[in-house]
Amino acid sequence: MVNLTARDVEVTMRNQHRVRNVSIVAHVDHGKSTLTDSMLSAAGLMALEDAGKVRATDTRDDEAERGISVKATAVSFGYDFGATRTGIATSDSYVVNLVDCPGHVDFSPEVTAALRLTDGALVVVDCVEGVCVQTQTVLRQALGERIKPVLVVNKLDRFFLELELDGEEAYQALRRVVEDANAVVAMYSDNELRNCHMSPENGTVAFAAGLHGWAFTLSSFAKLYSSRPGVDEAKLRGRLWGDNFFDPETKKWTTCHTGSATCERGFIRFCYKPLKKVIEACMNDKTSLWPLLDKLGVEIKAEAKDLSGKKLMRRIMQAWLPAGEVLLDMLVLHLPSPATAQRYRVDNIFDGPLDDAYANAIRNCDADGPLLIYVAKMVPAVDRMGRMYAFGRVFSGKVASGNKVRVISNKYLPGGRGKGDVFVKTVQRTGILVGKTFQAVDGVLCGNTVALAGLDDVIVKTATLTDARAVSAGIIKPLKFSVAPILRKSVACRNPADLPKLLKGLERLVKADPLVECYVEETGEHIIAGAGELHLEVCLDDLKKMAGVDILIGAPVVPYRETVVGSSRIVATKSPNKHNRLYMEARPLEEELVQAIEDGRVGPRDEVTSRAKLLREEFGWDAGDAKKLWCFGPATTGPNLLVNTCKGVYYTGEIQDSVVMAFQAASKGGVLAEEPLRGIRFHLCDAVLHSDCIHRGSGQIIPTARRAIHAAQLAASPRLMEPLYLAEIHVPNSAVPEVYSLLEKRTEILEHQDLGFDRVVVKAFLPVSESFHFMQQLRSKTSGKAFPELAFHSWRLINSDPLEDGSMASIVVGEARERKGLGPLPTLEELDYKI
Structure with a gap:
């Protein structure tokens, strides 16, 4: 070495x-x-x-x-x-x-x-x-x-x-x-x-x-045998896998077993059997081992010959393979190499024109091109208390200590630059990471990963870095995660005076973890959301260390989604000044379209004409509706749509921003329990607007539109959706009955697959609400023989009416509203203005 x-x-x-x-x-x-x-x-x-x-x-x-x-x-x-x-x-x-x-x-x-x-x-x-x-x-x-x-x-x-x-x-x-x-x-x-x-x-x-x-490829053994006369390494390598059989008596290769007792598969004869002989000799018969090693050309140190069992096997196998x-x-x-990979990766990762200077520099891995770095995560620095390194990849150009860079945050949307989205900072130190050690270097060229110091106060999770003066640069596309922050817990300080320290710890936690979300409920509770129980447990342990205070942790909370299963009648709401009326209806969004939005195939950044064509041809939308899609929500990207279907109504263009703002707020928290909406399509069907813009300002339109959206949701048979885990449990055959008895109390079993080697895998959908302490109970029932894996799979409709007293959905809604400090559920009569 x-x-x-x-x-x-x-x-x-x-x-x-x-x-x-x-x-x-x-x-x-x-x-x-x-x-x-x-x-x-x-x-x-x-x-x-x-x-x-x-x-x-x-x-x-x-x-x-x-x-x-x-x-x-x-x-x-x-x-x-x-x-x-x-x-x-x-x-x-x-x-x-x-x-x-x-x-x-x-x-x-x-x-x-x-x-x-x-x-x-x-x-x-x-x-x-x-x-x-x-x-x-x-x-x-x-x-x-x-x-x-x-x-x-x-x-x-x-x-x-x-x-x-x-x-x-x-x-x-x-x-x-x-x-x-x-x-x-x-x-x-x-x-x-x-x-x-x-x-x-x-x-x-x-x-x-x-x-x-130890490890080997087929080349490892092909090289070993190629020293023999007449053995071609490349030809032998091709015969060491698949249906290739060798008979040492005839010394011929065939593509099927000849039936001879000496005929063996090439992999078994030339790879598996030599391995087995060496390992068995190490474990059982050292006297036969040394001639075998001489034959293989393996040399070991003299002190290793005094070892036995697994220790001897380990030393010999490491020396051999x-x-x-x-x-x-x-x-x-x-x-x-990066020079090869970036040619075909550029159009998959770059969110900008694919023929501009940045795209070409990425494609060519050009060290002399404009600087473009993607920071994928923040790594806490072990030697600098409270500081973090921005860990990323230089896709074009080169970066060195002292460079001024333009930091484009993950909240940035092309075409608009908010004050909190773009910063100009100086790189204090440039280096590479070797485990938890930061190793300073003079500079890093494109094609390499890099760790940057001095940017942690402006980067949250991810960012794109460019030259300080590059105001027109595109960004690297945001990451798409396969899991969601589905499980939540509240945190609070035991001593209220420690609240500033807790807030600082939450800020660091959000920066350091790619997925975790931290926010404040209207009740004032500080909430941490993670992918599962283990993720939350690790995040809470990190928070205690980062904040350095005694923290109280609340019970886990399961998020829900609100949707509708029917089409509403047209509802109407009147503005506070009585001069404006909005008419809205709601209907379910096609599940295929919901999946397409969540998968990123359809979104707000799509070109309007091509998106309208896709909605019309693939999802059966009306051509006019497809062109008048105002926005997605919540957070401008969610699986709910607002469509303007008004005809011959004046001033709708002027109130669009206000209605969109109301839609974003309403889709973030629905009327049932202020849980996010999923899979609802709202139509602004009609409007009566005052001719004077002073009387149809945002203060009049936003509350009116939000009330109209909530009324339309209530009128369209609202329902709740619960999150489901896909549980995959690896277990020996002997412990399968215990697994079944535990699962049958909670959910339906999807699949029972025999893996061989006396092991099976059991798959089932498990409601997140039923998953708490599931792993501990499973290990206890099976004496630690079962190994479960829970991953968020989908949202499932709760088949009960939340407006019907005593139903399961009604109980969930009541508990959520009580926890959030909300009042009684409003009725449709309270929201809908009767004409």
Whole structure:
């Protein structure tokens, strides 16, 4: 191993063709962090003996305690590609900007942020558990970001030490994992990515045991046998996977089993059996081990010969098939450089004209082009109390300490510049992250990840950075998360005098976490919203440390959505001065259109004509209505629409802004329980407006329009929607009855799938309101044998009338209104003006 210095890394970073930006993604506990250790040891950043034990990228105390990654951790290092073959330093070096991502679904926003900054993904799958739901999710996210994947099938040691599988069983299990991963790739891959199919034959699939520090590709064994006379490495590599069989008696290859007792599958004979022999010799018979190692050309230190069992196996396998070198070679050979990747990623990430100077600079990865940096997350600085580094990617140009940059916040909308959206700041320090350490460098060129100091007071979560004078620059598109901040808790200070400290802690928490939301209810309560119980628990622990005060935590609160299931009659409302009337109706929005809006296929930034055409042709809208869509809500992007269907009415253009403001407020908090609206289409059908603009100002129109929207909602058979988790529970066959008994009390079971190896996966929809303490109860009932994963799936209609006393929905509405300090539910007669 050759350890490149910080100066070597900085020099290599200037050549974009020798840079690899990679995220490591997987389901929870599939072995990402242990494999990362092996790569760090191959780069000389840690001792080989510590690889798989230290978990160097778990930099937080709670990560070590829980045994899972909570935050994405970046490590930038140099790798001498040529030295792995010669053993001496060469000029064939690369820089690898690696991001180890969490696997738990609650922390998947960390994965989303990491994928935006990288060009390749190392997808890790447990060979026994297979491709789980979260693996599918992160792989789908990677392909959506046009990230090229390679696959590592991990924990192969379980086949030898735990399950004791024969060759054919092991091969079929590995083949199933590869095929399942490729099924996801085939479903979601982009044509611009070209061929993303992962196969052992072309080197894009590796097999590993991260805990013991060894891994191999088919090339590893093809090279081993190529030293024999007449063996072609490339030809043999192609025969070590699939239906290729070898008979040593005839010394011939066939594509089907000949029936001979000596005929074996190529993978089994030349890969699996040698592994099994070495491992069994390490565990059982050391006398047969040394001749076997001589035959394989494996040399180990003398002191290792005194070891036995797993310790001996680990040392020998690391010497024979070092995981770090195998994986880094795969990243270098099969994942794209920034110079290649940015050519096909630019139109997927850049929210500006695709033919301007910025788009061309991104496309060409131009270090001399205009500066454009995307900050995907804020990372707390361990050595500077209360400060944070802005961690991002330089897509074009170069940045150095002392540069003045224009910071465009994530609230910015093209075409309008609010005072709180754009700032000009000076970069105090420029560097790279190596775990929790900030390593200062002179400057960073495009194609690399970067950490910037001095911008934390103006960046919340994400931002786009450009040159200070670049007022016309486009921005990088906002991140789209696969989960939502669905679970909420209130927080308060035990000592009211500590409120300023609590507010400062909440501010830091919002900056540091990509997903968490903090806001104040009308009752004065401070609310934290997160993806799930574990995410909220971690956020609250962080808040206690950031605020440094004693905090009281309220009970968890489930959010709901308000919708309608029928079309309302036309309702009318009169302005406070009695000079204006608005006529409104509500009707359900097509569920397909709601999904299209939430997925980003239809939105406020679309060109009006093309959006109208899509609404007309795909969703059956009237041509006139499609062209008169005023806005989306809430927050200008939500799945509710306001349409102006007035005909021959004067002054509607002048009141548009006021009606839109009222719609945004009303869609943020509906009439039932001030929960956000979902899937409602409001029509402004008619209006009677005073001819004098003084009498139809915003003070008259906004409350009138909001009352009209609420009245239309009440008249259209309002309903509540509850959030659902998709529960995926991995459990041994023996504990399945306990899982069923617990689930049947809460929800319906969707699927029971046999994974083999005496394990099954049970899938079910679980209402979020029924999920509290579910994991603890499940582990208690199954004696810790069941491993559940809960991910937000969808919103489900509560099939009861919230206006009917005693109904389930009515009880939920009553509890929500009481918690929020609202009065009695208004009646339609109180809102609707009778003509």
